[in-house]
Amino acid sequence: xxxxxxxxxxxxxxxxxxxxxxxxxxxxxxxxxxxxxxxxxxxxxxxxxxxxxxxxxxxxxxxxxxxxxxxxxxxxxxxxxxxxxxxxxxxxxxxxxxxxxxxxxxxxxxxxxxxxxxxxxxxxxxxxxxxxxxxxxxxxxxxxxxxxxxxxxxxxxxxxxxxxxxxxxxxxxxxxxxxxxxxxxxxxxxxxxxxxxxxxxxxxxxxxxxxxxxxxxxxxxxxxxxxxxxxxxxxxxxxxxxxxx
Amino acid sequence: xxxxxxxxxxxxxxxxxxxxxxxxxxxxxxxxxxxxxxxxxxxxxxxxxxxxxxxxxxxxxxxxxxxxxxxxxxxxxxxxxxxxxxxxxxxxxxxxxxxxxxxxxxxxxxxxxxxxxxxxxxxxxxxxxxxxxxxxxxxxxxxxxxxxxxxxxxxxxxxxxxxxxxxxxxxxxxxxxxxxxxxxxxxxxxxxxxxxxxxxxxxxxxxxxxxxxxxxxxxxxxxxxxxxxxxxxxxxxxxxxxxxxxxxxxxxxxxxxxxxxxxxxxxxxxxxxxxxxxxxxxxxxxxxxxxxxxxxxxxxxxxxxxxxxxxxxxxxxxxxxxxxxxxxxxxxxxxxxxxxxxxxxxxxxxxxxxxxxxxxxxxxxxxxxxxxxxxxxxxxxxxxxxxxxxxxxxxxxxxxxxxxxxxxxxxxxxxxxxxxxxxxxxxxxxxxxxxxxxxxxxxxxxxxxxxxxxxxxxxxxxxxxxxxxxxxxxxxxxxxxxxxxxxxxxxxxxxxxxxxxxxxxxxxxxxxxxxxxxxxxxxxxxxxxxxxxxxxxxxxxxxxxxxxxxxxxxxxxxxxxxxxxxxxxxxxxxxxxxxxxxxxxxxxxxxx
Numbered sequence: 001x002x003x004x005x006x007x008x009x010x011x012x013x014x015x016x017x018x019x020x021x022x023x024x025x026x027x028x029x030x031x032x033x034x035x036x037x038x039x040x041x042x043x044x045x046x047x048x049x050x051x052x053x054x055x056x057x058x059x060x061x062x063x064x065x066x067x068x069x070x071x072x073x074x075x076x077x078x079x080x081x082x083x084x085x086x087x088x089x090x091x092x093x094x095x096x097x098x099x100x101x102x103x104x105x106x107x108x109x110x111x112x113x114x115x116x117x118x119x120x121x122x123x124x125x126x127x128x129x130x131x132x133x134x135x136x137x138x139x140x141x142x143x144x145x146x147x148x149x150x151x152x153x154x155x156x157x158x159x160x161x162x163x164x165x166x167x168x169x170x171x172x173x174x175x176x177x178x179x180x181x182x183x184x185x186x187x188x189x190x191x192x193x194x195x196x197x198x199x200x201x202x203x204x205x206x207x208x209x210x211x212x213x214x215x216x217x218x219x220x221x222x223x224x225x226x227x228x229x230x231x232x233x234x235x236x237x238x239x240x241x242x243x244x245x
Numbered sequence: 246x247x248x249x250x251x252x253x254x255x256x257x258x259x260x261x262x263x264x265x266x267x268x269x270x271x272x273x274x275x276x277x278x279x280x281x282x283x284x285x286x287x288x289x290x291x292x293x294x295x296x297x298x299x300x301x302x303x304x305x306x307x308x309x310x311x312x313x314x315x316x317x318x319x320x321x322x323x324x325x326x327x328x329x330x331x332x333x334x335x336x337x338x339x340x341x342x343x344x345x346x347x348x349x350x351x352x353x354x355x356x357x358x359x360x361x362x363x364x365x366x367x368x369x370x371x372x373x374x375x376x377x378x379x380x381x382x383x384x385x386x387x388x389x390x391x392x393x394x395x396x397x398x399x400x401x402x403x404x405x406x407x408x409x410x411x412x413x414x415x416x417x418x419x420x421x422x423x424x425x426x427x428x429x430x431x432x433x434x435x436x437x438x439x440x441x442x443x444x445x446x447x448x449x450x451x452x453x454x455x456x457x458x459x460x461x462x463x464x465x466x467x468x469x470x471x472x473x474x475x476x477x478x479x480x481x482x483x484x485x486x487x488x489x490x491x492x493x494x495x496x497x498x499x500x501x502x503x504x505x506x507x508x509x510x511x512x513x514x515x516x517x518x519x520x521x522x523x524x525x526x527x528x529x530x531x532x533x534x535x536x537x538x539x540x541x542x543x544x545x546x547x548x549x550x551x552x553x554x555x556x557x558x559x560x561x562x563x564x565x566x567x568x569x570x571x572x573x574x575x576x577x578x579x580x581x582x583x584x585x586x587x588x589x590x591x592x593x594x595x596x597x598x599x600x601x602x603x604x605x606x607x608x609x610x611x612x613x614x615x616x617x618x619x620x621x622x623x624x625x626x627x628x629x630x631x632x633x634x635x636x637x638x639x640x641x642x643x644x645x646x647x648x649x650x651x652x653x654x655x656x657x658x659x660x661x662x663x664x665x666x667x668x669x670x671x672x673x674x675x676x677x678x679x680x681x682x683x684x685x686x687x688x689x690x691x692x693x694x695x696x697x698x699x700x701x702x703x704x705x706x707x708x709x710x711x712x713x714x715x716x717x718x719x720x721x722x723x724x725x726x727x728x729x730x731x732x733x734x735x736x737x738x739x740x741x742x743x744x745x746x747x748x749x750x751x752x753x754x755x756x757x758x759x760x761x762x763x764x765x766x767x768x769x770x771x772x773x774x775x776x777x778x779x780x781x782x783x784x785x786x787x788x789x790x791x792x793x794x795x796x797x798x799x800x801x802x803x804x805x806x807x808x809x810x811x812x813x814x815x816x817x818x819x820x821x822x823x824x825x826x827x828x829x830x831x832x833x834x835x836x837x
Contacts, residue, residue, distance in 0.1 A: 076328060101329060
């Protein structure tokens with residue numbers, strides 16, 4: 001089966017500073033891929049380049065059959081994006097944001113959005129500026145899922161959330177994705193999230209994919225979540241100066 | 246909100262409505278304060294009205310317009326729009342549409358408020374003096390707004406957009422204004438004005454690249470700034486290139502030299518093309534226009550000109566023989582009784598020549614343009630000039646010396662002939678007097694104040710003895726019989742005329758009921774525009790004001806159904822303005 005995301009030799013540099021170098025990545029349907037890495041390692045840049053928000057060089061860059069550099073708008077119709085912070089205009093309410101976005105996505109499902117808002121207890125009539133960080137994160141996740149995206153990209157969606165909200169969001173995420181033959185790419189530096197969610201883990205360091213762990217291929221009888229976490233921690237430790245716990 | 250574009254427009258409205266409300270309140274308070282505190286003279290001043298009507302647009306240009314694009318960068322909304330499918334494209338278009346909508350709404354609102362406060366509602370042709378009715382002012386304001394919008398897309402600080410736009414607007418408009426000075430052409434100016442929006446459109450393309458294309462493809466800020474600024478520089482090219490070409494070539498002046506109006510209704514003139522700085526004519530062509538049929542006929546060959554000569558005969562002469570003669574229009578039959586001095590040996594420049602001829606009788610079928618109904622003739626011989634004044638019946642002719650002898654205490658320097666025996670004369674102190682040419686009795690003319698007397702410009706006189714005159718106090722009707730006077734009501738258009746009336750303000754045709762006057766109307770920027778005013782003499786009101794696009798159109802002659810105009814400088818066109826249809830028709834173009 002063709003992968004949904006194929007990246008080969010992707011590089012990005014700002015002036016003389018190389019952020020990403022020769023990144024190779026494949027993401028298949030029904031897969032949740034977690035991108036692990038410390039701050040500034042290039043996780044967000046890589047995710048942004050997958051929907052054409054970064055001007056990158058790559059030998060092959062194909063997402064859902066489209067080159068994000070050539071057809072960014074067509075691709076963005078198929079992709080759900082959850083940033084690490086709310087980028088929605090502060091005056092907008094989640095309900096207004098939904099009205100604003102529903103014309104932009106072909107697969108927009110208002111009833112699904114209503115369910116998600118309900119389930120996550122999102123105050124739909126309150127402006128984003130007045131939402132708590134957790135409420136905003138839940139609203140962003142619900143809005144991203146409302147278009148039934150083929151590829152869901154989450155850039156540290158759980159950063160700076162309290163444990164309870166984090167658990168709520170993660171539970172929702174695990175329940176909703178991947179969507180019918182779609183895939184999910186999640187960037188985080190939280191190992192617990194990776195352990196719970198990942199089918200595949202990529203550890204990014206020094207602008208490269210230093211390690212890749214295919215969790216789904218590990219025999220479940222041979223490893224426990226605790227063991228997997230330890231394994232990821234070792235990988236993570238070996239590639240970062242500041243391991244995150 | 247059933248399309249992405251409408252959704253984005255709704256978003257803009259939500260984001261800007263507070264600012265718009267604040268601006269509305271501030272401007273409304275400002276207008277009310279102006280209405281309460283400003284003296285009447287300022288409220289009636291056209292320039293103040295112009296400025297007042299422009300203020301809301303300028304405020305908009307400095308606040309909301311640059312904020313439309315720059316706020317996305319400043320407040321992080323660019324990321325949201327960029328990740329939304331078609332978000333940047335739709336947002337840019339929505340912002341442009343929104344900018345147009347608010348600019349139009351503000352212009353109309355400013356116009357309405359200005360009319361309400363700065364001008365009584367009953368004014369005639371009020372749109373002439375507001376930005377909406379003044380193409381040049383409108384062009385400048387629209388260009389400023391477009392540049393503000395364009396530069397705000399790539400400037401790091403939206404507050405810099407307005408100063409930047411002012412510089413770019415000046416850079417694009419200034420060459421156009423420069424082209425309108427000296428040997429200029431309304432036609433070239435028109436083309437030039439068309440290039441100004443082209444430049445602004447290129448600037449808009451830059452804003453598209455900076456706001457849509459760049460962020461959508463993840464371009465760096467440096468790329469965005471470079472492309473946006475590059476497009477702005479490119480946007481200057483359409484305006485600057487013709488100016489550079491114009492500066493590289495010697496200026497060319499093409500104008501009409503009126504010569505004579507024949508009793509058979511033909512009007513003779515030379516069209517002169519001059520390209521050299523010393524005033525030599527490069528090319529002259531003589532024409533004859535039948536004012537009734539509007540048929541045009543070239544006289545002689547190219548290079549030959551027609552001139553008025555002693556003995557009232559028209560003769561084609563070789564080029565340059567009559568160089569130095571200024572424009573003169575002569576009704577040939579009017580001065581049969583005056584014997585012009587013999588001066589065949591005189592140098593061409595000092596050859597006897599009739600000049601400064603006034604309007605013909607209002608009862609005549611034809612009229613030529615000049616001040617008042619004064620049937621005056623200046624005869625130049627050597628260094629001296631003799632002025633003759635003929636009464637309306639044609640029976641009596643006075644020289645200026647003879648008029649002075651009638652009332653020696655006045656030291657008369659000028660006179661205007663009216664339909665009655667009482668003429669208007671001016672003394673050396675610029676005081677105007679009613680002078681009875683039968684017995685020399687005189688009375689001070691109170692209608693023309695001393696300090697404004699030197700500014701007085703005379704329009705046509707009617708058969709009933711009234712004379713139209715404009716001075717700094719307005720347009721007035723003076724009755725030569727009763728010596729009473731009335732102010733002609735006409736709102737802002739009349740006041741504007743008074744501000745700019747000069748020697749070229751002419752009467753063109755008159756009857757007892759309505760008088761057509763050719764005048765100039767002030768513009769915000771650039772030269773005044775010529776216009777035809779129709780004055781209802783009985784009610785002392787301006788009933789119609791038709792402004793011409795040609796900035797240099799001057800009246801040459803008229804008959805009952807139309808007025809012959811020339812347009813000077815580069816174009817050299819001769820236009821026939823039909824009084825019935827209010828349409829201008831070109832009789833001769835520069836190609837003829």
